[in-house]
Amino acid sequence: MTAAISQRAANVQQQATTVIARRSSAAAVAPPRRAIGGTSRQDAMALAGAAASSLCTTMLLFGRLTPLSGRLGFVIVWFIIFLGIYAALLSLTEDRPAVVDRVMAALLTSASVLAGVALASVIIFVLWRGRTALVHSNFFTQDLSVTGPSEPLSVGGITHAIAGTLIMTAISLVITVPLGVACAVFLNETRSRATSLVRTVVTAMTALPSILAGLFIFATWVLILGFPRSGLAASIAMSIMMLPIIIRSADVVLRLVPGNLREASAALGAPQWRTVWQIVLPTARSGLTTAVILGVARGVGETAPVLLTAGFTNTMNVNPTKNPMVSLPLAAFKLVSAAEPNLIARGFATAAVLMLLVLILFTAARVLGGRPVGRLTKRQARAATAQSARDRVRIDAMSSSANRVPQEMS
Template identity: 60%
Template sequence: MIGAAAASLCITWLLFDRMLPFNGALGFVVVAYVLFLGLYALLVSFDEDGPAVRDRVAAAVVQSLGLVMLAVLAFVVVYTLYEGRDALPHLNFYTESMADAGPIEPLSVGGILHAIVGTLWQISIALVICIPAGLVCAVFLNEVPGAFSRFVRTIVEAMTALPSIVAGLFIYATFILALGFERSGLAAALAISVMMLPIIIRASDVVIRLVPGTLREASYALGTSRWRTVWHVVLPTSRSGLTTAIILGTARGVGETSPVLLTAGYTAELNADPLHDPMVSLPLAAFELVKSPEPTYIARGFGTAAVLLVLVLVLFVMARVLGGRGPGRLTRRQEHRRVRASRHDAKRFEAYASTDQSSERPAPTRSTP
């Protein structure tokens, strides 16, 4: 593979620089990649037959596409951190709002505290709405089969691809225009919950379906009802997966911009009341700051985007760590707790057995003269 890559680069350089009047970085990369695949297939064909050659070429295509996606992601992260490097080291960037920071103010004045508080408020309200609704809907889809549950599952799967602007327009038309409420953090939280809810429902549905049926059967064999089995067996068994589903939904909601723009408005002041007045979030603050022609505002915008990237990365790492345990697998603390409980039960059984044996021992009989 390394030889094919080196040969393709050399041939492409000869074509672009010496033989043909070609130029452009994109054309160079495309031609080099096509030549690499052809040379790699030719080299593999010397030792393998047709199906093996196709498998090796397909594996090379998949691996190269994965590397391209990783490179694009790394470029976005590095570029964002580089552009926001001037704003991130300042402590006031995290402890002040933009109420007193004008366009020509230095980076030592103003920050994104108002956006951080707004994001926390909006996500907290959205989680209060989405966690119970999402878990109840996922349990319904698994425990109540039928035509209606299949219809609900189809709607949920369709809503996972719902454009965020549609969710924002829906809340704007119903909650603000029709009902007369003002733009606020609550309206933004409702729009975000519309985007989070399908993610949580679908992921929770998959996790609950992975719970072994033998656990349900064992619970039913003990005379337990269906909903008691769900509460005491199914949900505790899938706890880590459900937590992962909630975290993934939260990561989706944190990065939404257009619903917040339509329903919460924009403000440079700190607003801790989600029921009244505009309330800005991190993605909306980054969007508004980067639009400014002032270099200090642009640096603050990229710094805000960097904070948002770190927050989303932390959420995905948490989801990955928690999602690594399948349904029924215990954490180390839970394993230690089970071991201590088993030892306690073993000692109790031994004490009970010894007491039972002593009670069954026959009493000594007196000998008559």
């Protein structure tokens, strides 16, 4: 058997020695490396040429040759002609699969560009239409209680809506954060048989149309229980919308906490509640913050539930339990529904403020949530080091008071 192996090895060696050819001379040039990525000069030329010629053709078509008009139509026609010319130019040099590949890549790219342009146009358009109201400082310091519909933009503002949004969001947070996180803990840390049922119901509830949450609160809280339409009612309706979102994201985050951390904690003799409180939740802190922020971003923008439950007012009201209270999206909706140009400008400015608020929340969520579970920032790491130093002092003190020789640790 060993003989056979050595025989084979010898064969291999023999083959190897015969196959490898000697370099003929040191002067031989290495062949140029093939470029396997990037854009070649020819590609760029084809792209630019197709863009230019399709633009010219479209400009000829619009207004000169045919009675076509309209900006949106112009862009659509330009794009279709561009694809055709691009394919034709490429087919001069490339074979069919390569042409299809390039054209599809152009299609995929332009779809993403379209999405980006659409989002940019939404943001810019709302800011632009709201600019006339946004530049007045009174827009952020007054409410609309004494402002008539046709009064100039230098009078009146939306403090009542800003205050309303802040109050409603705060109340919803008080309801949803403890309940949502506790429910996520229930889904992940207990071995109850009900978890799959709760998880299914929560998933189903993410499908609840927001108007139905409002209708539910309107029918129960306002009509049956007889409470007035108020900020509190709107907060409860918002909570119903936010709760499933927070639970689902928190559930995912808690699932990512490494199991060996839990096991280590249990092995050190910690009861389960201490494991959850001191190991699992702190480990997942950044992810849980993101979950809450995403829930808030969704809740802040909800109009339909607030429309049904909060009523509408133009006056400042900081008492959530009585009198109507208005939120930013509802104010924007009501203001643009009026026909007065000044009110519409205010509505756009309100929507712009709301959008900026959501943008800030969103950025905060990305900054906080960009970190994987359990990775500490510098500040958290310093705090953890200081804590363990304090622990050591405490343990040393305990062991010396117990009349024992303190153990040398280092």
